[in-house]
Amino acid sequence: MEPEQREEMFVDLENRSAFKNLPVEIDSLSYFPNENGQVLVANITLTPRLKETF
Numbered sequence: 001m002e003p004e005q006r007e008e009m010f011v012d013l014e015n016r017s018a019f020k021n022l023p024v025e026i027d028s029l030s031y032f033p034n035e036n037g038q039v040l041v042a043n044i045t046l047t048p049r050l051k052e053t054f
Contacts, residue, residue, distance in 0.1 A: 006029065009040070024047075026042045026043070026044055027043045027045055028043045029043075030043075
């Protein structure tokens with residue numbers, strides 16, 4: 001993933017209302033090609049609030 005694409009993704013995630021009140025720490029990003037494009041996978045660290053919510 002190109003640095004510009006990563007930055008665009010982070011900006012988009014920050015602008016989504018579901019994530020504004022729920023901080024997420026992304027440990028790593030990976031992407032995999034598939035027949036319709038690419039699949040993006042983010043490994044996150046579970047914060048106490050995430051553990052409580054889910």
